[in-house]
Amino acid sequence: MARDYYEILGVSRDADKEEIKHAYRRLARKYHPDVNKEPGAEERFKEINRAYEVLSEPEVRARYDRFGEAAVNGGAGVGYQDIGDMGGFADIFESIFSGFAGGMGGTTQRRRSGPVRGDDLRLDLKLDFREAVFGGEKEIRISHLETCEICSGSGAKPGTRPRTCSTCTGTGQVRRVTRTPFGSFTQVSTCPTCNATGMVIEDKCDTCDGKGAKQVTKKLKISIPPGVDNGTRLRISSEGDAGQRSGPPGDLYVYLFVNEDEEFHRDGINILSEIKISYLQAILGCRLEVNTVDGPEELLIPPGTQPNTVMKMENRGVPRLGNPVSRGDHMITVLIDIPNKLTTEERELLEKLAKIKGDRTGKGGLEGFLGNFFHQR
Numbered sequence: 017m018a019r020d021y022y023e024i025l026g027v028s029r030d031a032d033k034e035e036i037k038h039a040y041r042r043l044a045r046k047y048h049p050d051v052n053k054e055p056g057a058e059e060r061f062k063e064i065n066r067a068y069e070v071l072s073e074p075e076v077r078a079r080y081d082r083f084g085e086a087a088v089n090g091g092a093g094v095g096y097q098d099i100g101d102m103g104g105f106a107d108i109f110e111s112i113f114s115g116f117a118g119g120m121g122g123t124t125q126r127r128r129s130g131p132v133r134g135d136d137l138r139l140d141l142k143l144d145f146r147e148a149v150f151g152g153e154k155e156i157r158i159s160h161l162e163t164c165e166i167c168s169g170s171g172a173k174p175g176t177r178p179r180t181c182s183t184c185t186g187t188g189q190v191r192r193v194t195r196t197p198f199g200s201f202t203q204v205s206t207c208p209t210c211n212a213t214g215m216v217i218e219d220k221c222d223t224c225d226g227k228g229a230k231q232v233t234k235k236l237k238i239s240i241p242p243g244v245d246n247g248t249r250l251r252i253s254s255e256g257d258a259g260q261r262s263g264p265p266g267d268l269y270v271y272l273f274v275n276e277d278e279e280f281h282r283d284g285i286n287i288l289s290e291i292k293i294s295y296l297q298a299i300l301g302c303r304l305e306v307n308t309v310d311g312p313e314e315l316l317i318p319p320g321t322q323p324n325t326v327m328k329m330e331n332r333g334v335p336r337l338g339n340p341v342s343r344g345d346h347m348i349t350v351l352i353d354i355p356n357k358l359t360t361e362e363r364e365l366l367e368k369l370a371k372i373k374g375d376r377t378g379k380g381g382l383e384g385f386l387g388n389f390f391h392q393r
Contacts, residue, residue, distance in 0.1 A: 021067035021080065029081070033072065040068040050205060131263035134161065137256045139270050143240065145277035149287075149309050149334050151242035158236060158268060161229040161257035167221035169262060171228040178215035181207060188212040213260075229258045238270060243285070243337035248272045279307060285334040285344030292351040293317060308332045308346050315348065325350045 022029050025039040046052060047061040070088050071077050079087045137160055147154070163169040172178050180186040184207035192203045206212045220226030238252060249271050256266025274282075281288045291306055301319035305312045310332060317327075326349050333344025358366070 019063065021070050021085075024063050024067040025071065027071075036068065036071050040064065040072075044068075049203065132260040133263045134257035134259040134266035136266040137268050139268060140273060141270050142273050142275055143244070144275055145280055145282075146309055147240065148244050148272070148274040149242065151240040151244065151340075153237050154240050156236050156238060156270070157233060158255065159231060159233045160255065160268070162232045163258040164221060164224035164228055164230055166223040167228065169228040169258070169260075171217045171221055171224065171226040173219040173221055176219045178217045181210035181214055181216045183207055183209040184214060186214040188214040228260065240272070241337060242335040242340040244272050244274075245282070245337075246272070246274050248337070280309065282334060283347075285336055287333045287344065287346045288349070289346070290349045290351055291315070292353050293321075295352055295354045298322075298350070298352045306348060317350065321350055321352075323350070323352045 022031070025036060025043065027035050027039050031039075043064045044061065047057050047064060049058045049061060052061075069076075070080050076088055137158070139156060139158060141154065141156060143154075164171075166174060170177060181188075184190050188207055188210060189204050189212070190207050192205075207214075210216050217226045221228075224230045236252070236255065238250065240250075249269055252268040252270060254265045255268035258265050279289055287309060289307070291304065293302070293304070297304075297317060298321045299319065301321070302317045304315050304317060306315045306329075307313075308329065313329060313332065315327060315329065326347050329346040329348065331343045332346035336342045336344075
């Protein structure tokens with residue numbers, strides 16, 4: 017039994033032209049054979065197109081509304097061949113499906129038969145903290161497609177060459193035209209004979225099995241610039257997969273990830289670390305050797321240094337990416353170790369010192385003295 021065209025498009029019988037067009041667009045996208053491979057999708061697609069052909073033309077729609085399907089099928093089609101406004105249907109069809117299978121126009125044909133750039137590749141690389149700070153050379157291993165040297169990328173045995181595909185005449189596409197009383201529409205799909213290449217290789221190269229390229233694993237030395245960080249991306253030109261039909265190779269993109277360091281942390285171009293000193297060193301001041309990414313450096317602790325004081329060592333941080341002459345600073349947080357236990361002699365000496373300095377905390381003894389000195393309440 018014939019289905020109602022309004023029901024096929026899912027619109028009411030009083031729907032206007034825009035509603036019908038919108039319904040057609042939505043359903044045509046859903047059931048197009050290049051998109052929907054389910055059984056029955058192609059027949060459903062034909063129904064949708066037929067319904068739109070009838071309902072989008074006011075005169076044809078009026079005839080259908082009055083007399084039913086018989087009035088727009090069969091002999092009724094004669095006389096409608098010359099309807100001039102078929103551009104509307106063609107425009108909608110082209111706008112909906114121009115993106116499928118890489119497009120439907122002549123541009124696609126030229127692209128399929130011409131050179132094709134190779135794929136880009138990605139490699140994730142881990143660096144130690146100091147490698148990220150100072151950069152340097154790094155050896156990596158990659159696996160990519162390289163043009164076969166035996167057949168020079170043609171895929172054919174030496175002395176032979178591919179022939180133009182007779183199915184698609186070298187376009188890489190096959191077109192199926194469906195004619196209707198209102199014109200015709202063309203369905204474009206990948207050529208099953210040459211798989212969109214436009215060429216057929218009868219005698220395949222033994223080295224690459226007709227692919228024109230082979231997988232190769234190789235070592236590369238790459239330069240890591242100073243100052244890189246997590247997520248920094250390096251582009252290695254022409255080290256991606258080989259192109260097809262003499263197309264250029266793709267690029268290799270190396271994404272960098274930095275291992276955490278037990279001692280140093282990074283804040284932009286500054287480096288952060290901590291150092292623990294005794295309460296006597298904090299009171300009296302001292303000179304200490306501290307670790308930096310450049311190696312041991314001397315740090316001056318002034319007398320009366322308070323807990324969590326941040327000492328700055330200029331130009332001992334991370335070089336700016338792209339400007340290694342400019343560096344950040346190394347920020348060192350001073351932690352003060354106050355002992356839980358003291359010898360009898362240490363306690364006696366500190367209590368004497370506390371009496372000399374006076375106790376303004378009201379706590380008395382060593383606790384009052386240290387609290388007063390380090391501004392602790």
